[in-house]
Amino acid sequence: MQLALDATMTNVQGAVRTGSELDDIDALVRTYRPRLLRFVTFSIGDQDLAESITQDCFLKAYNGRGNFRGDCSVSTWLTSIALNLIRDQQRLQKFRFWRQARATAIDITDAASFLPSNESSPEAKILVREKAQQVQAALENLSTNQRTVFMMRFLEDMELSEIAAATKMPLNTVKTHLHRALKSVRAQVGTNL
Amino acid sequence: MSLTTNSRNSLHLSNDQIDDALLGDMAPEADRHLAACELCAARLAEARMPIDSFRTVTLAWSERRSATLPLQEFKMSAGPLRSAAGKRQPIWASAVAVLLALAVAVPVLRHETRLNGDESSQVPVAVSTPVADQSASDDQISRDNQMLSAIDRDLAASTESPAALGLKPVRSHISNQPANPSIQD
Numbered sequence: 377m378q379l380a381l382d383a384t385m386t387n388v389q390g391a392v393r394t395g396s397e398l399d400d401i402d403a404l405v406r407t408y409r410p411r412l413l414r415f416v417t418f419s420i421g422d423q424d425l426a427e428s429i430t431q432d433c434f435l436k437a438y439n440g441r442g443n444f445r446g447d448c449s450v451s452t453w454l455t456s457i458a459l460n461l462i463r464d465q466q467r468l469q470k471f472r473f474w475r476q477a478r479a480t481a482i483d484i485t486d487a488a489s490f491l492p493s494n495e496s497s498p499e500a501k502i503l504v505r506e507k508a509q510q511v512q513a514a515l516e517n518l519s520t521n522q523r524t525v526f527m528m529r530f531l532e533d534m535e536l537s538e539i540a541a542a543t544k545m546p547l548n549t550v551k552t553h554l555h556r557a558l559k560s561v562r563a564q565v566g567t568n569l
Numbered sequence: 570m571s572l573t574t575n576s577r578n579s580l581h582l583s584n585d586q587i588d589d590a591l592l593g594d595m596a597p598e599a600d601r602h603l604a605a606c607e608l609c610a611a612r613l614a615e616a617r618m619p620i621d622s623f624r625t626v627t628l629a630w631s632e633r634r635s636a637t638l639p640l641q642e643f644k645m646s647a648g649p650l651r652s653a654a655g656k657r658q659p660i661w662a663s664a665v666a667v668l669l670a671l672a673v674a675v676p677v678l679r680h681e682t683r684l685n686g687d688e689s690s691q692v693p694v695a696v697s698t699p700v701a702d703q704s705a706s707d708d709q710i711s712r713d714n715q716m717l718s719a720i721d722r723d724l725a726a727s728t729e730s731p732a733a734l735g736l737k738p739v740r741s742h743i744s745n746q747p748a749n750p751s752i753q754d
Contacts, residue, residue: 402640405640406640409635409638410628410631410632410634410635411628411631413631413634413635414627414628414630414631417627417631418627423634427638503622504622504625504626505622505626507618507619507622507623508619508622508623508625508626508627510619511619511620511622511623512623529592530591530620530623530624531623531624531627531628536592536593536594551592551594554592555585555588555592558588558591558592559584559588561619561620562584562588562616565619
């Protein structure tokens with residue numbers, strides 16, 4: 377009983393903390409926009425559209441912050457909202473969505489130039505850039521579901537159960553998509569040993 | 570899931586088990602092996618490297634990209650949401666704005682009307698205008714009638730009869746008389 381009470385208190389404290397975090401939209405945007413923008417951009421492959429969806433996502437989250445129960449992280453909650461907005465966009469644009477977006481896809485070479493200049497050698501940076509390009513190319517060949525769960529797992533660090541909840545897919549389906557996505561990415565990147 | 574035998578005839582993780590490790594969904598047996606096997610740990614690190622690279626590069630890109638995007642758009646868009654009135658606030662704000670505009674516009678228009686001259690001097694002009702229009706239209710009608718009459722006279726004087734042109738008179742299709750009496754009979 378005491379344990380249950382403690383857990384409830386923890387959840388309440390978490391909800392209060394995250395609730396106040398959601399009240400400050402400037403701080404919310406500053407903290408979560410980079411990751412959210414990355415998720416949306418590499419989910420749809422269109423930078424301009426991604427920025428628009430990301431902005432809509434923050435407004436929707438801010439508007440519906442009263443519905444946030446604190447049973448997951450704010451990041452996971454935002455990612456779930458973003459996923460719904462992406463799906464809305466997919467429904468709107470249907471077949472044009474991904475294929476047309478690829479024409480305005482971001483250039484990972486350009487992205488690689490933003491690598492932080494820490495102590496890694498130029499050779500290591502080139503290797504990182506090449507591998508990142510290969511993964512990006514591999515992602516484009518995945519199905520929408522495979523790409524979504526892959527990015528949720530490996531970019532957003534979401535637990536499998538959180539991915540299942542966000543995508544409204546059974547846990548085993550999430551695992552299946554993840555395994556297929558991973559197998560496909562590893563085959564194209566060349567790390568199947 | 571059991572460990573697989575590699576070319577050196579020793580037990581190591583399969584590719585699926587490496588995938589499980591990447592996904593964080595490893596069986597306890599495989600997890601124990603991974604902790605003890607340098608070769609499998611190296612394979613896992615090699616499999617993880619491209620994904621980590623993608624993750625690092627894309628985060629660096631999105632951080633830089635996000636830094637160039639303005640926060641102001643969010644402030645402006647989220648402004649009305651901050652109030653307890655929620656979405657109703659813009660409607661009330663619009664109503665107040667319309668009332669204010671009317672309150673300012675009506676006195677100004679009245680003031681301009683007074684500046685344009687004596688109101689009493691404008692009223693007869695406004696009243697007399699229809700009378701003047703009426704007399705003008707009567708004159709015009711009279712002139713039109715005269716012109717039409719002249720045209721009729723000219724046409725009557727210049728018209729040649731069909732007989733003069735060697736043609737038979739044409740009966741009207743709506744005449745009561747039969748066009749061919751023999752058929753009637």
